[in-house]
Amino acid sequence: MTEPNKIQIPLLPLRGLIVFPSMVIHLDVGRDKSVNALEKAMMDDHIIFLAAQKVVDLDEPEPKDIYRIGTMAKVKQMLKLPNGTIRVLVEGLYRGEIIQYIENDDQFLVEVEEFEEIHGGQNEEEALMRALIEQFETYIKISKKVSQETLATVIDIDDSGRLADIIASHLTLKLKDKQELLEIEDVKKRLQRLIKLISNEKEVLDLEKKIGQRVKHSMEKTQKEYYLREQMKAIQKELGDKDGKSGEVAQLKEKIEQSDMPERIIKVASKELDRYEKVPQSSAESSVIRNYIDWLLALPWTKETEDNLDINHAEKILDEDHYGLEKVKERVLEYLAVQQLTQSLKGPILCLVGPPGVGKTSLAKSIARSINRNFVRISLGGVRDEAEIRGHRRTYVGAMPGRIIQGMKKAETVNPVFLLDEIDKMASDFRGDPSAAMLEVLDPEQNSNFSDHFIEETYDLSDVMFIATANNLGSIPGPLLDRTEVIYIPGYTEVEKLHIAKEHLLTKQIKENGLTKAQLQVRDEALIKLIRTYTREAGVRNLERTLASVCRKAAKIIVSENKKRVVVTEKQLETLLGKPKFRYGMMEQEDQVGAATGLAYTTAGGDILSIEVSLYPGKGKLTLTGKLGDVMKESAQAAFSYIRSRANELRIDPDFHEKNDIHIHVPEGGTPKDGPSAGITMATALVSALTGRPVKKEVGMTGEITLRGRVLPIGGLKEKSLSAHRAGISTVIIPADNEKDLEEIPDSVRNELKFIPVHHLDEVLEQALAEEKHES
Structure with a gap:
């Protein structure tokens, strides 16, 4: 049995609506739980509890999403509509409060307690009722949303609580304000709150009315001004007034x-100016012509900066800003030398190709500074529209020149250093091929007459020094690449990174983090460890970020522990930066049978590559594992075929392939590996496994192999040699054709490594395999 003032009835959650007692309203019910609750109410005594949802958008509200206080209502009528929803007519009876929810999956069943109203003094309530009716009457006059009949009905009500509820139901209030009125027990407080809300609504309506009047006045004023302005134009035309x-x-x-425009451009501009004068100002063409004339005036046509042809000065600036990059610096100095001799030279078009972070963009800035030219940069990444390069024709709305002409306007001279950043990231689609439009820009024979669709007149780009940058040469179309002078920046060696970190990056980060050189010192061995084990990249971008982290942590130590100086050693790096993020290969501790050390080239520099071969009884199946690419698999097949053809000379059982299965594995299987330069390494490991002769631990090798055993040249010898030196290898076997590349290797590394050039695999085996220690 429930308590007398508590009853168990179905609950109907309402969305964006509050039903007050004495209020009669139609509701559309469509949710399954709500329909079930309604049907249960119709089967019982037609009584249902109505409570609002806190969030209107919820389709399946939980008990926590429904207000506790609502209205007990009686269902007067129920009608099923064709679309499946039910339309009901309900009448609010009295307030109620949900005491608890009764578990039921089909509908909401709640235990409700009647919400008692509290009445104050009769005279005070009477006074508040009169004030409320007066405010409501004024509100009706202003809003015109409530009929006068409603006011007549309200005046006859003598119950204060009922009066408050009926007036609240007719007001345009927010849901939370209506819910607040529903929850107020004290009738006197409810009347006071309602008077305040109506007063606020009146102020808002007054403000809306004023704004409406102001807008109307403004529109009339605009029309008047237009009329007067047209009259003024007519008067000016008659008087020849120059102020219009x-x-x-x-x-x-x-x-x-x-x-400073050439004569032909002055004629074009003057002709356009005549048209501008004749076209009415209100015409859309007027603004197009004015914009065109402004662009012609803003472009540099003859203004140029005087080149600083002092080669020593240029070399000094380039060395100040960048360590290494000798080929690029040499090319810039060559350009200056030739220009000094000839006094006239078309601007060279360089294309700097290399991985991210090697300093391509900053190098272009340094070149501009070294020869005293203005610098301008445009990014071509993601450019798909040809109009981005050549501009839009003036017939289009919002037409503008292309990025080249826009860049020349920013440069303000006819001979800037113009950087075309990320030229390999240009794409093409139905709007055209921007790389084709770049052909005219980058062709020294054509760019003296560059044509932009917006400017229409030819523009001379022959004095511009174009520098393009790219990460991947393969993404640049062939004809475009043919017009540029490609300079590769493969990345920095460890030695170069150490110098860059000491001379540039660390100094910069110490200053940016509010430190001085006296407060922070980073030892060389710590820098080397940081380069090797905390960064792995071709450039120095991540190295700079890591050095910035070291500086921040040093700043924290200085401030929090009141230290005057922080010295970072190799041991302290782990304390500051945590465990190393990367590992690098080291040579074997002793000679191994069936395992050879190769040298690999990666985008982050060089590394050593261990190749292992295992034999077991079988029928000659060759298994290759370690996430190898097609080229590397083909190298293994070529090595296998060569050994089979030379089995007798190599003192190997000619039938080895019929008795054994062979498994070749390259560790670090998670990393994709491809390329032909592991050919001689695979062959050496195979011969070692088949003959039982161990491979010398101190020997590393790189080279492509043919079916006849010839050793072909490879790339990236500089990076591979540095990785061998780092791993402790003392002897490096290289193809004889790569001897010319030894000049690129730093002296400090070249003097400590023994390079053995070879033409044939027999020479490789002679140098790499140790003497047999036991019978095969």
């Missing part, structure tokens, strides 16, 4: 005459 459009035309004419 004619005055503007006179100013533009003066600018054109004083500009």
Whole structure:
């Protein structure tokens, strides 16, 4: 049995609606739980509890999403509509409060307690009722959303609580304000709150009315001004007054005459100015012509900076800003030397190709500074539209010049250093091929007459020094690549990174983090460890970020522990930066049978590559594992075929392939590996496994192999040699054709490594395999 003032009835959650007692309203019910609750109410005594959802958008509200206080209501009528929803007519009876929810999956069943109203003094309530009716009457006059009949009905009500509820139901209030009125027990407080809400609504309506009147007045004023302005134009035309459009035309004419534009461009600008003068100002064409004239005046046509042809000065600046990169620096100095001799030279078009972070963009800035030219940069990454390069024709709305002309405007001279960043990231689609539009820009024979669709007149780009940058040469179309002078920046060696970190990056980060050189010192061995085990990249971008982290942590130590100086050693790196993120290969501790050390080239520099071969009884199946690419698999097949063809000379059982299965594995299987340069390494490991002769631990090798055993040249010898030196290898076997590349290797590394050039695999085996220690 429940308590007398508590009853168990179905609950109907309402969305964006509050039903007050004495309020009669139609509701559309469509949710399954709500329909079930309604049907249960119709089967019992037609009584249902109505409570609002806190969030309107919820389709399946939980008990926590429904307000506790609502209205007990009686279902008067129920009608099923064709679309499946049910329309009901309900009448609010009295307030109620949900005491608890009764578990039921089909509908909401709640235990409800009647919400008692508290009445105050009769006279005070009477006074509040009169004030409320008066406010409501004024509200009706202003809003015109409530009929006068409603006011007549309200005046006859003598129950204060009922009066408050009926007036609240007719007001346009927020859901939370209506819910607040529903929850107030004290009728006197409810009346006071309602009077305040109506007063606020009146103020808002008054403000809306004022704004509406102001807008109307503004529109009338605009129409009046338009009429007067047209009259003024007519008067100016009659009097020849220069203060109107004619005055503007006179100013533009003066600018054109004083500009540095060539004669042909002055004629074009003057012709356009005549058209501008005749076209009505209200016409859309007027703004197009004015924009075109402004662009012609803003472009540099003859203004140029004087080149600083002092080679020593240029070399000094380039060395200040960048360590290494000798080929690029040499090319810039060659350009200056030739220009000094000839006094006229078309701007070279260089294409710097290399991985991210090697300093391509910053190098272009340094080149501009070294020869005293203005610098301008445009990014071509993601450019798909040809109009981005050549501009839009002036017939289009919002037409603009292309990025080349825009860049020349920013440069303000005809001979800037113009950086075309990320030229390999250009794409093409239905709007055209921007790389094809770049052909004219980058062709020294054509760019003296570059044509932009917006400017229409040819523009001379022959004095511009174009520098393009790219990460991947394969993404640049062939014809475009043919017009540039490609300079590879493969990345920095460990030795170069150490110098860059000491001379540039660390100094910069110490300053940016508020430190001084006296407060922070980073030892060389710590820098080397940081380069090797905390960064792995071709450039120095991540190295700079890691050095910035070291500086921040040093700053924290200085501030929190009141230290005057922090010295970072190799041991302290782990304390500051945590465990190393990367490992690098080291040579074997002793000679191994069936395991050879190769040298690999990666985008982050070089590394050693261990190749292992295992034999077991079988029928000659060759298994290759370690996430190898097609080229590397083909190298293994070529090595296998060569050994089979030379089995007798190599003292191997000619039938080995019929008795054994062979498994070749390259460790670090998670890393994709490809390339032909592991050919001689695979062959050496195979011969070692088949003959039982161990491979010398101190020997590393690189080279492509043919079916006849010839050793072909490879790339990346500099990086591979540095990785061998780092791993402790003392002898490196290289193809004889790569001897010319030894000059690129730093002296400090070249003097400590023994390089053995070879032509044939027999020479490789002679140098790499140790003497047999036991019978095969």
